[in-house]
Amino acid sequence: MGEIKAICISEKRGTQKHAVEEARFITEYGIEGDAHAGNWHRQISFLGLEEIEEFRRRGAQVKLGAFGENVVADGFRFKELPVGTRLRCGQVFFEITQIGKKCHSHCEIFKQVGDCIMPREGVFARVLHGGTIRKGDVLELAAGPLPLEAAIITASDKGSRGEREDKSGDTAEAMLRAAGYTVLHRVIVPDEKAEIAQQMKEFADEGIALVVTTGGTGFSVRDVTPEATLAVCERLAPGIPEAMRALSLRITPRAMLSRAAAGIRKRTLIVNLPGSAKAVEECLGFVLPSLRHGIDILRGEAGECGRK
Template identity: 60%
Template sequence: MAVIEALCISTHRGTQKEQVAAAVFVPDWGIEGDAHAGHWHRQVSLLASEQIEAFRARGADVGPGAFGENMVVRGIDFARLPVGTRLQSGTVLLELTQIGKECHQHCTIYQAVGDCIMPRQGVFAKVLEGGTLHVGDELVVVQQAGKRPYQAAVITLSDKGSHGERHDESGPALAACLREAGYDVVETLLLADEAGPLQQHLRRLADQRQVDLILTTGGTGLSPRDITPEATLAVADKQVPGISEALRAASLAITPRAMLSRGVSVIRKKTLIINFPGSTKACREYWAIVADVLPHGLDILRGTGGDCGR
């Protein structure tokens, strides 16, 4: 049995959270009165008390709320749970949305000790159903019936679009295709043609948000600024060349310029990443080619699908 050992809130971001005896959880918002509540995916943060104790044993003088966590729970190893896991206590129902987080500006704990466990062990959740929780309440992992929808993200690469000089339609078009096919599109991003930020977001979406599929659009041509394939390969664990080969082959029947596309398809952890061209028309055509095949591949990555033989 897992038990809530502490509930913590802060009225301002960047400040240590203070313990409270009870907290009101608001659906699609977070904890009432907490600065991190809002209409986003990191509404509530959780940390295992065992991790805090282990960190304290290394000489760190830390207590509940020191790492910015809302809930300290004993009995659940949160970092081992996949995104999409649901947790319930009373009427409150949470769904994990992110495992760990990047620490861009090291906190006071890191500066004092040289380490911080939140980027590795902290998890984040959104509130599906609300209510009031108290210290000492039980928290359980909910077994879900049925298949969880695939989660996807779309990244548009465009210098002009990111600078507001042009309205890019390819990203929204891909997001619409995904939603029509039943995917849960958790993020859409518009970035300049820069390798560093693209690699950072690909790693974050695959490692922390654990999305099933990332589609990029743009940056696959011959221009010196077209760096999407190289940035994608830089974060890859494996390549899936058959997808991009099939896309180019099918697209060649439409236009001979398809041979100039350098898009790649790769796997990072359990996330499939596919580069699409920057053309809205081409994006829709590419999606039509792969739409029926992708679910089988995504199920294999999830560990729920069989082999590809017939």
């Protein structure tokens, strides 16, 4: 266990990082506003305060962030942590992906003093679960799985205007809580593709495990929830809506008219549910046990789905 001594970013590549008091860490991306963030395995860099202090005792005058590190913390010698180690700071989780790096072009510090500690002492990580970190926060080895969180998006023009009670959202929330999920967010938005998609993106950036939508999956010209889902998902999970339609077809042939979709964005599973409370109870109740296993696989906390 240690303490965050500095959070450092640079808005442009090739410029020295500078310290900030707090920063938003985005799932599978890095620090918001940092030029080195992105969809790759070196989203965040860590360096121990003691290693920096040792370097300073050799006569080098360096500020925190000068080696290109994003996070400086005491209490850790990061290079001794194996790849795959998970760290936690509040609600933010990291996974170490690389220890050290090869310097292809010497940095300004190397040119000045003939050495740089980042290639041998620094480590790199990806963000598994996003959130805000402040200077002085506690950093620790992560024990146990990532938090099991959920968010509910109800797509309804009338509901967004307060003209209709959100009974389908009520049902979804009760079922998710009963299944062990912490429901962090519940929103009602109009049937507008851009607004629905934006909510999905924000929840995925946060690292929420499961986002369910209710409504907007039919044939009406205003039903655009599947289109919003397809627009934001990086990979599709067609078996989930297929299973729900197969179940519903036992009850009514009109289930074939459902256009519900499901897919994955970053480490978040997004599933479209019907707009009625009864249909939500039937469909979500049918798929919910299997969704948990899929989420565990998505987060690297379980193996694949083959039967023994």
